[in-house]
Amino acid sequence: MKRTHYSTQITPGMDKGTVTITGWVHEIRDLGGIAFLVVRDREGLAQVTLFKKAMEQEVLDTVKGLSRESVVSVTGTIQKMAQAPNGYEVIPKGITVLSHAASPLPMDTTGKVDADLDTRLDARFMDTRRPRTQAIFRIRHIVLRCIREFLSKDGFVEITTPKVVATATEGGTALFPITYFEREAFLNQSPQLFKQLMMSGGLDRVYEIAPIFRAEEHDTRRHLNEASSIDIEASFIDQKDVMAILENLVNHVYNEVAEIGAKYLETLGVELEIPELPFKRITYDKAINIAGANGEDLEWGDDLSTEAEHIIGKNVGEHYFIVDWPTKIKPFYAMPYEDKPELCKAFDMMHPRMELSSGAQRVHNYDLLKTRIEEQGLNPDGFEFYLNAFRYGMPPHSGWGLGTERLLMTMLGIENIREVVLFPRDRRRLSP
């Protein structure tokens, strides 16, 4: 039962060697006197060939009783064979059925018949057996791993902040209320306040990759109610510095995926276009002018509409930053320019299709922060745990949050955000 090799670790050069492979019955092709059993594991496919005359009856009986997607262990001899896929086949000595799969299957795993996304998500355990779906999640792993490597190398300390929080007073998006013993609590919408606390806390540079929860009833291909956010916060640097970190990170991730994930990109039929450095910078003023010149009129101080994002994205054609936003449409913690306080040191990082990230230099002055909270129509009393950290030595600092799913879907040209999350949570789906 114990595997000696993944399917792709076996080579024709191992001719006559004995191996044990494990996996799922992908297909059985019975030609009469000869039969082919294709076993699929995480890495690929292996062909097991049965010459019926030369095979023990026990092995033949086992194969006869096999259903597609059953889990098997096959021990046999490697046969170098030019006609076989991968140049080798396994001549079995013994086949063990570890788990018998019922039929009919909830969906096809071989690529012969499509399934709707909804069907696939209902049967996600089977959907991820498909090479295509598996490729997406293997790339997701590469992305997350190399982000951790990149930030760690750059001096960032990985932290974990609470997802269960007490107050709904952070403003903006709607929160999911939950019951916390005898009190009401909420699922956190962002690690923003906590990562800032750690600037006062002296960690200097922190990052977190964790779920965020938004109770908005948005129902689009680029929104989720539970998403994964990549957040950084760093002291003694400004918004321009963290923008440089962000664009370098994105460029690095693309390069790593192109190299390490080449096999999976091929499975997906994706030719990665690596975004060039530096990303273009356009001001908010220029952004609304571009939108206006193309028929989407916005008042100064409006947030960008979906249509405006598309127009500007098409106009720019590659990753870009929008900088110098009106202070009033950015959160209270974005730092206003000293000489022009109606603008702030906030930025959005955009892919032509959608927003990927937003960030800013933060307000680190207690009085200004308190004023800004009030100006945004919020009550500073609800922010005591947060504001307190600004009273006893808070360094200037900056940071951003980057949507993992949006990074992935734009990278891979995937239309629906649900494709890049194993078990997406949206307006309707809560299971599995």
Add this chain to the structure above:
RNA sequence: GUCCGGAUAGUGUAGUGGCCUAUCAUGAGGGCCUGUCGAGCCCCCGACCCGGGUUCAAAUCCCGGUCCGGACGCCA
């Protein structure tokens, strides 16, 4: 939340009033076949989302519901 579109075998589909005892593929069951690789061939099984209405006649038209897709809105 608003608007638009949709729901037919396990899966993906064709079918816009009678020719539907519902198409095709895949799949399941059975059979033939010693080099398949989306194997091939033969037989067979399996479906009109739910409720109401119109009509001589409804998968098809109308109304309500449920579910799904898309756009927009909402969105640190």
